Amino acid sequence: MENFVQQLKALSSAEDFLQYFGVPFEQSVVNVSRLHILKRFFQYIRQQTLPSADDELALYTVYREQLVKAYADFVKSTPAQEKVFKVFQDVGGKQHVTLDSLKTSLPQRAVA
Numbered sequence: 031m032e033n034f035v036q037q038l039k040a041l042s043s044a045e046d047f048l049q050y051f052g053v054p055f056e057q058s059v060v061n062v063s064r065l066h067i068l069k070r071f072f073q074y075i076r077q078q079t080l081p082s083a084d085d086e087l088a089l090y091t092v093y094r095e096q097l098v099k100a101y102a103d104f105v106k107s108t109p110a111q112e113k114v115f116k117v118f119q120d121v122g123g124k125q126h127v128t129l130d131s132l133k134t135s136l137p138q139r140a141v142a
Contacts, residue, residue, distance in 0.1 A: 034086040038093075044068050051094040053101055063104035071100035 041047050044064035048055045060067065074096035081088035 034089050051097050053098055059105055067100050067104055071097050074100055
């Protein structure tokens with residue numbers, strides 16, 4: 031039988047993770063937030079003090095708890111509100127570019 035880490039490596043989508051850990055989910059939530067859920071899940075995992083790799087049941091339990099928590103974040107909120115990705119962290123998701131910075135980025139015209 032494959033060990034826990036090998037099984038995790040075989041998972042590739044948010045649905046795969048949710049199904050593997052037995053987390054009930056709404057497809058409409060996953061359709062909108064799949065990458066956000068996975069990124070938040072891995073952020074939560076990195077914050078945990080993980081049990082020994084030999085204790086696969088304890089690892090499974092910690093991972094499942096963090097996935098449930100990550101999924102719940104996007105059931106009650108939106109990706110823009112949760113700001114998981116940098117684009118949403120920068121000035122509320124809006125880019126600020128000044129006219130002067132645009133002018134300086136243009137190539138200089140050769141004077142004839």
